[in-house]
Amino acid sequence: MKYQTEQKDDILYIRMEGDLIASSDTQQMIDDVDGGKPLVSLLCAVDLSNVRYMDSSGMGVLVSLLTKFRNRGGELVLIKPSDHIRKLLIVTKLNAIFTIAENDDFAAQFLKESIY
Template sequence: MKAAFESYVQDETLILKIKGDLIGDESGPQLVGIVSDGLQEGIKKCIVDLSQVRYISSSGIGVLITILTKMRNADGEVYLTSPSEHVKKLLIITKLNNIFTVFDTLEDALNQSR
């Protein structure tokens, strides 16, 4: 199942809700484009909701790192929320849990980013 996503802005924070498999197909450049647009509008925080992501490939990890790099280069930050057990293990194996701030829920991330 390819990734589908929705994006919206809440409390000056860009929220990306991803569903399905994040494998860096055409959804990757689209997600990066949304983040670039957000930065141009002055948004400095991005929350990526992983609650409905079943699988992330190496290309999908690349998409997350690209988003993080773009935000940090603009003095912004990216938070990941609600990863499944499988995705949590992947973040630990790849040591991305040391690079990204990961929250259990979207609400926790929104409260932190205020």
């Protein structure tokens, strides 16, 4: 899996590509987001539009990120997950804890309203 991070308007965007499975890349991403230094933002949008496949460890990564932001009083939203990932979220009932946005604009609007 590849990922890029971008800070824009007080929101940390994490854009993932490939397969969201257990790997050194996923651990590196979590370390980069947490890394022992304070997060620049309390808000995070995870773009899953280019993620082809996700297994249980990938779900764990998403839950871990959500927990990190919520523990700091922030929020996280998923952007445009594929049908495969949406089905996994429903089957595992994680759709009850994640907010799904169809694009960056909706994600930004939801996140800003969630803390103000």
